[in-house]
Amino acid sequence: MRHRVAFRKQGEGRDIYGQPIPAPVTVATVWAHVRPMGSNERVAAAQMQSGQTHVVTVRYQGALAAADGSWWIEHRGRTLAIIGLPENHDERDRWLRFRCAEGSGVGA
Numbered sequence: 001m002r003h004r005v006a007f008r009k010q011g012e013g014r015d016i017y018g019q020p021i022p023a024p025v026t027v028a029t030v031w032a033h034v035r036p037m038g039s040n041e042r043v044a045a046a047q048m049q050s051g052q053t054h055v056v057t058v059r060y061q062g063a064l065a066a067a068d069g070s071w072w073i074e075h076r077g078r079t080l081a082i083i084g085l086p087e088n089h090d091e092r093d094r095w096l097r098f099r100c101a102e103g104s105g106v107g108a
Contacts (some may be wrong), residue, residue, distance in 0.1 A: 001031040006074045033057040051101040
């Protein structure tokens, strides 16, 4: 867990007239393990047509367990779109694993 990442989702802000406008919200900033997918994993991902490029693992947090495909992760100026739901490794509430795709246009 040596990478600092921010989990973000689309929220709602207000313009100068008080009208609601879409605005990104940081849900949590945590330490994570970020790794590119291996070649065998990429082949499997290509067969599922998911476009996965990275796997991000973090310590379990209830707020992050609620993440879905509308969320994204910011890491070193890069945007990783979360694909699907997080995997609760071994169902022990210790680790969450996120499959991600880089540069899919979210969070822009």
